[in-house]
Each structure stands twice: as C-alpha cells, then as structure tokens.
Amino acid sequence: MEDFKMKIALACDHGGYDLKMAIIAHLEKRGIEVMDLGTNNATDSVNYPEYGEAAALKVANGEADCGILVCGTGIGISLAANKVPGIRCAVVSDTFSARMTKAHNNANMLAMGGRVVGPGLALDIVDAYLDTEFEGGRHQTRVDMLMDIEKKYTK
Template identity: 60%
Template structure:
C-alpha cells in the first residue's frame, strides 16, 4: 500500500495521482490534507514518513508547492529516503540506486501528466542492490550517528 499526503500546494496534484491509482487499482492511504486550505507541510510529511518507516505502508508519495520542504521534513524520520524528483530519469534512479521509499514532487512545479509518468516509473523501478547497498548502509550509519 502507498501512503500519500500533501499540503495545500500539492493538494490538486495529489488528487490527480489518486485518480490514476483508482484507475489502475493501486491501493493507497490518503493522509491528507483534504482541501486547498493553507496547512503546514511538516505535519503531512511526518504522517506519511511514519507510516512508511513503521511498515504500515510500503512506500509513500508526498507533495507540496515545490516538493522541497516536504522532502526535507520526511527525511528527518529515521529509515526514510525521500527523493525530491521532477523528471522521469531521476524517479527511476532514485529507486534503482537509492532505494527511495518516499517520492516527493511539487504541485506548482510538476504538471499532472508528468507527475503520473514519474510515479509510474518510480513504482515500477527495482532497487539494484550491490554497490548501491553499501552506500545506503553508509547513509544509515550517518542517521544512527545523529539519531541519539
């Protein structure tokens, strides 16, 4: 199951992605927001990141105006590798090389058509392991060092 969440700046794009999920039969859980009314993106980043880190959901998608703030907030949760993406190539490699478990995009930066292509590419990409796992292990070591 995919966790999805946004602030007001990513709300419309979140709704477009949910429509795509519904058409494809992809299971998701919407963690909000549920309107265009102004809210604080860290609140929704935390909900989705905790759902992914805790195993409630397999991976997550977060959206705000630019995708930057919500990705920074999500990456504060241990075990989260949130990738801020605005192109298909980066989406694929964020999964294949970085095993990104949260995809972040900006509703004011990425249009719905491109967002669907990005989501599709990211969902279908597979982590390659090997030399990339060694690098992820180093990231985990940094996380452990500063999570005291």
Template identity: 55%
Template sequence: MKITIGSDHGAVQLKEEVKMVLKEYGDIEVTDVGTFGTESVDYPDIAEKICADVVSGKADRGIALCGTGIGISIACNKVKGIRCALCNDVYSAKMSRQHNNANVLAMGGRVVGFGPAGEIVRAWVEGEFEGGRHERRVNKIMAIEQK
C-alpha cells in the same frame, strides 16, 4: 503494494491526479493523510504522517507533495528510516528507486504538471532497487542516522 500519500494546500490538486494514476494499477492500496482543501496547513505535519506509515510498515512507500516539493522532502528526510527523493523528471524517479531505494517520492504541485507527474509516479512505482554496489551506498546513508 500500500502507499500513503499526503500534501499540503499547495499540491491538493496534484495529489488527486496522482491518486488517479495509482488507481490504474488496481493492486495498490492508497491511504490519503490529507490535506483535503486549499486552506493553509503546515507540510511538516503531513510529512510526519506519511513517514510514520512507512517506517511502521503500515505502508510500503509514501508520496509527499507540497508547492515545490522541497519543504516536504526535507521534512520527510528528518524521519529515521526515510529516504525521500524529490523528483521532477522521470529519470530521477527511476534512479531514486534503482540506486537509492527511495521509499518516499516528493513532488511539487506548482512545479510538475499533471501529465509529467503521472509518468514520474509510474517510473517510481515500477522501479526496483538494484542492490549490489548501491546497497553498500544506501547502507552508508542509513548509517549517518546513527551518528
């Protein structure tokens, strides 16, 4: 699996922790699109880079991080083909994959601690889309982009 990850200045530390969790899998290729320091940057720019990789197929999924996760998740969801889920708990992460086929995970560096973030990432990475009745609903969500 290929995952593109990025954060603004408010989640640089969380990004590094998440990368360590992803490394545990051994078979996940991670591309980090920044930022790499605490100097202020605009999260929409990071969101655009992550989502470009996902919609182009360069990455299978993306992980987007900012201070709260809210702004970057909103920006991600403006990109056609993206289903970004802001998850602050394991259950939401699991359901975002199983029921919504989320292709981008968002979290907040000032909201989620390192330990819980690792569990959220694991649930999301390991989650599989169930299809079935959920496929119909995801298709309806994606059809909204065409209007």
C-alpha cells in the same frame, strides 16, 4: 497464497492538493491501495511538516510500502519526511531521476512540487518510480552508508 497489494501513503499541503488527487486516481486505476493522509482541500493553508511526517511514519513503521508527497515545490515536505528515521525521500521533477532514486538510492518516498510539475508528467514520474526495482549490489553498500550516518546522529 494471497496476492501482494501495494499500499502507498500519500500526503500534501494546500499547494499539492490538486496533484495529490490526480495521483490517487492514477494509483487506484493501477490497483494500488492508497492511504490518503491529507490535506483535504487546496484553499486552507496548512503546515507541510505535519503531513510529511504523517506519511513518513506510515512508511517507517511498515504500514505503507512507500510514500508520495506533494507540496508547492516538493522540497519542504520532503525535508520533513527525511527527519523520520529510516526514510529516504527524494524530490523529483523528471522520470530519469524517479527511476534512479529507486534503482540506486532505494528511496522509500517520492516528493514532487504541485507548482513545478504538471499532472501528466507527475503520473509518468510516479510510474517510473513504482516500476523500477532497487539494483542492490554496490548501491546497497551506499544505502547502508546513508543509514549508518543516520544512526550515528539519531539517539
């Protein structure tokens, strides 16, 4: 049987480029396959919704196991990702929230602000998120409720 190798979709705007590159290096050291969906520099201003959507589509269609997004605050790019059906993306600035968003909300994407968290904390947040398992149980009921809300308004 072949070993499972996790694949993560990463995307950022210009405000998150430097942090995205640090996260990519960290993930590769962990042996995780990275799908880098851009942007490719910190100097050219780009539109975060395009990058949030691109990564969210990779997660939603199963090409990636989960996704990590970075913009200046993490807010805008997470809002874009959350418009894609099936995506539960949380903006996180601490390790406790990173663990809880996976354990209780089964978030399939994580967003951070390149102008909010430094690289050391960001890598700890990534590890906390990736190393936490969804608890299921009563939390599954709540995640199902979230998805029912989405289905009700998605035609």
